[in-house]
Amino acid sequence: MSDKKFTQDRINAIGRKNRRANDLSNYVFDKLQPQATDIEEAVLGAMMLDKDAVALVIDILKPRSFYLEPHQKIFRCIQDLFIRSKPIDLLTVTDQLRKSGTLSEVGGPFFISQLTNRVGSTVNVEHHARIVAEKYILRELIRSSNEVIRDAYEDTTDVFELLDRTEQNLFEITDQNVSRSFEKMESLVNRAIKNIEKTGEKGEGVVGVPSGFAELDNVTSGWQKTDLIIIAARPAMGKTAFTLALGRNAAVDYNMPVAIFSLEMSALQLVNRLMSGESELPAEILKKGKLAKHEWQQLNTKVENLSAAPIFIDDTPGINIFELRAKCRRLKMQYDIQMIIIDYLQLMSGSAEKKNTNREQEISAISRALKGIAKELNVPVIALSQLSRAVETRGGDKKPMLSDLRESGAIEQDADMVMFLYRPEYYGFDQDEQGNPTQGIAEVIIAKHRNGALATVKTRFVSKFAKFVEFDGHQMVDGYIPMSDVITKDSKMNEEEKASASYQEQSSQMNKAASPPPQNYSAPKPPEPPMPDDGDADIPF
Numbered sequence: 001m002s003d004k005k006f007t008q009d010r011i012n013a014i015g016r017k018n019r020r021a022n023d024l025s026n027y028v029f030d031k032l033q034p035q036a037t038d039i040e041e042a043v044l045g046a047m048m049l050d051k052d053a054v055a056l057v058i059d060i061l062k063p064r065s066f067y068l069e070p071h072q073k074i075f076r077c078i079q080d081l082f083i084r085s086k087p088i089d090l091l092t093v094t095d096q097l098r099k100s101g102t103l104s105e106v107g108g109p110f111f112i113s114q115l116t117n118r119v120g121s122t123v124n125v126e127h128h129a130r131i132v133a134e135k136y137i138l139r140e141l142i143r144s145s146n147e148v149i150r151d152a153y154e155d156t157t158d159v160f161e162l163l164d165r166t167e168q169n170l171f172e173i174t175d176q177n178v179s180r181s182f183e184k185m186e187s188l189v190n191r192a193i194k195n196i197e198k199t200g201e202k203g204e205g206v207v208g209v210p211s212g213f214a215e216l217d218n219v220t221s222g223w224q225k226t227d228l229i230i231i232a233a234r235p236a237m238g239k240t241a242f243t244l245a246l247g248r249n250a251a252v253d254y255n256m257p258v259a260i261f262s263l264e265m266s267a268l269q270l271v272n273r274l275m276s277g278e279s280e281l282p283a284e285i286l287k288k289g290k291l292a293k294h295e296w297q298q299l300n301t302k303v304e305n306l307s308a309a310p311i312f313i314d315d316t317p318g319i320n321i322f323e324l325r326a327k328c329r330r331l332k333m334q335y336d337i338q339m340i341i342i343d344y345l346q347l348m349s350g351s352a353e354k355k356n357t358n359r360e361q362e363i364s365a366i367s368r369a370l371k372g373i374a375k376e377l378n379v380p381v382i383a384l385s386q387l388s389r390a391v392e393t394r395g396g397d398k399k400p401m402l403s404d405l406r407e408s409g410a411i412e413q414d415a416d417m418v419m420f421l422y423r424p425e426y427y428g429f430d431q432d433e434q435g436n437p438t439q440g441i442a443e444v445i446i447a448k449h450r451n452g453a454l455a456t457v458k459t460r461f462v463s464k465f466a467k468f469v470e471f472d473g474h475q476m477v478d479g480y481i482p483m484s485d486v487i488t489k490d491s492k493m494n495e496e497e498k499a500s501a502s503y504q505e506q507s508s509q510m511n512k513a514a515s516p517p518p519q520n521y522s523a524p525k526p527p528e529p530p531m532p533d534d535g536d537a538d539i540p541f
Contacts, residue, residue, distance in 0.1 A: 034138040035067040038118075039128050044074050045115035048090050050122040054082055057129040062176075065136040070106035073097070074115075090116055137173060144169040167322045209256055209339045209380055212249025213470055216444060219455045220417070223339060223380035227451075228371045230345075230411055232385040232400065233421035234392070238442060238461055238468065239384045240265065242421055243341050244273055245468040246382065247311060252278075256338040257310035259331050261324060263347035267313040277467035278302045310335065320349045321369040332377045340373070344384035345411070364410035371414045385411060387420075398427050402447050418448035423461060442468060 043061070046053040058079065063072045077096045081088050094112050097103040106112070148166050151157045199207045208222030223229060223246075233239050240262075247258040262270055276283040279302035281295060291299065312331055316323065324342075331337045342348070348366050367383075374381040387404045400420040405411050412418060422445055424438040432438055442461040446454050458471040 033067070033142060034135045036131055036135050037068055037071070039131050040066050040068065040071045041115050041118050043125060043128050043132060044071060044078070045117070045119040046122040046125040046128070047075075047078050048088060048093055048112075048116055049119055050125070051088060053122045053125040054078065054088055056126045058082055060126070060129045060133055065133050067135065067139070070111075073102050073106050074112070077102075140173045141170075144173065164320065164322055167326055171322065171325065209250050210254055211246055212253060213444075213457065213459060213468075215471075216457045216459075219446060219453060219457065220449075221452070223382065224416070224451065225378045225380060226375045227380045227416040228367070228374050228414055229380060229382045229417045229419065230385050230405070230415040231382060231419045231421065232387050232405055234387050234400070237421045237423055237426065238466070239421060240270075240343055241273065241277075241461070241466045242442075242444075242459075242468050243343060243382060243384060244270065245277070247339070247341050248274060248277070248306070248309070250339055251309040251311045252305050255310065257312070257331075257335045258339045258341065259328065259337045260311065260313045260341045260343070261319060261327075262313060262315045262343050263317055263319060264343055265315070267315040270313055270315075273466050274306060275299065275303050277462075277465045278306045280465055280467075282464045283466060312337070318347065318349050321366055324348070325369070325373055328373055328377060332379070337377075338379055340377075340379055340381045342370070342381070342383040344386065345370075346386050367411045367414040397424070397429065399445065400447075412448065415448060416450040417446065417452075420445040420447055441471070 043057060047057060061075065063076045063079065066072045066075055074093065074097070077093055077100065078088055081092060081096060086092060090113060094103065094109050097106060097112070103109070144166070147169070148162065151162055151165075195207070206217050206222040208220070208224040208227075210222050211217050211220070231239060231243060243260075247260055250256045251258045260270065272283060272286055275281075276286055279299045281291070281299060285291060285295070286299075312335065314327060328337070328340055345366060346363065349362075370381050370383055385405060387400050391398055391400050391404050399422050402412050402418060405418070422443045424432065424441065424443075429438055432441075440460050440462065442459045444457040444459060446456070448454075460469045460471045461467075462469060
């Protein structure tokens with residue numbers, strides 16, 4: 001037997017041994033896992049012959065991408081030399097393997113030299129490397145599926161934990177092996193020019209998802225794709241109401257599909273809020289169901305547009321980031337959602353696998369994952385967040401700051417935009433610095449804007465409808481100027497009171513005309529008696 005054949009048989013035996021112990025697929029399917037050992041050898045040989053081949057392959061493959069363990073060790077050796085900026089060729093790789101004590105394990109100097117002899121050209125090394133990477137992905141899918149099959153047969157397995165773990169494994173396979181390549185400046189500039197032309201043709205100045213608030217859109221140009229927007233405030237400031245307004249405006253006014261994940265309120269409660277704001281009927285009336293006939297007409301008329309709006313609400317409590325990602329992907333594929341709203345961030349849970357991390361690390365991981373979802377799906381993600389109690393203990397106007405973000409500084413770092421909601425009247429401030437009344441005023445404070453200016457935008461908060469509307473600076477009636485197209489009608493009580501008052505006034509006039517003059521009445525004696533007319537017929541002279 002030749003040395004070459006002996007060495008190759010030994011390598012194949014090592015590979016089979018390493019995968020026989022825990023590989024269920026070999027028993028279930030009676031097949032070897034996907035592999036391309038000859039292409040693996042061609043890739044390793046090309047890397048030792050051409051330094052440019054190393055730069056092409058080093059970002060595509062990892063040591064575990066190779067099927068045979070000797071190939072993994074050789075690639076790891078080349079990787080170490082590359083990191084240390086050392087020359088890479090047949091002699092340096094052999095010497096490095098000898099120093100690490102693994103030269104005999106990979107087949108000796110003879111096998112290393114045979115790798116370079118297998119390469120006719122290094123032109124196709126990148127394509128060969130991608131084949132090796134694809135085989136590895138297939139093996140990882142088989143491994144993950146085998147774990148699911150094994151755990152599914154266990155009676156003690158929790159089915160929801162198994163689903164979560166399966167989804168996490170699939171995501172990790174994708175995240176670690178499927179990466180986007182770089183883009184040339186020429187193509188990027190062309191894309192940017194096309195976007196500018198497209199925006200100019202619209203003539204609106206809003207290139208993202210409109211908020212429905214003109215002044216806010218002037219600052220942000222709409223919610224931009226791939227952006228993570230954090231909207232933070234203390235409790236009872238109207239966070240949910242504000243984000244519902246954003247979702248409603250995008251879906252109803254611009255027909256853009258919106259996904260809302262509510263971890264705090266049920267889907268029906270959110271819909272009741274939307275219906276109250278849309279119909280401009282107080283939420284208490286809708287809750288009790290005591291509506292007059294004209295109020296039913298107003299409700300049915302106003303909610304027609306709302307019922308046809310592309311709004312998708314998920315009220316799963318304590319949803320984790322993997323469930324959220326999977327649901328967002330499905331909504332993107334099925335309905336092409338243009339914006340995602342999460343209410344609110346601190347109620348989310350992290351990975352079920354990482355139970356030993358503290359809450360701050362968990363929130364940091366969640367915020368990073370939300371930014372990843374925004375980039376992956378190419379949509380803006382709006383996440384609500386709570387503020388710490390430091391706002392309440394602070395003196396002055398109690399306006400929030402970035403340092404007030406609760407539980408993690410990573411929220412501030414990961415977010416492209418951080419906005420605070422602030423209502424002065426909540427803290428008992430009746431007037432602002434200019435002496436203007438603050439009743440019903442809600443300020444949207446843009447404290448961080450990665451791609452734009454910082455600003456404070458005023459809006460109007462209508463508490464009885466839990467609704468945010470455009471601020472116009474006019475005198476408010478009961479804190480709100482109603483829209484012109486709202487159906488208005490006096491209640492039955494008002495109609496009865498008006499009818500009663502009119503009847504009493506008519507009766508009083510009739511009684512006054514029919515009553516005789518008082519006994520002590522004496523008509524004045526003018527110098528000359530006036531000519532009698534119709535009005536003096538009942539007056540005695």
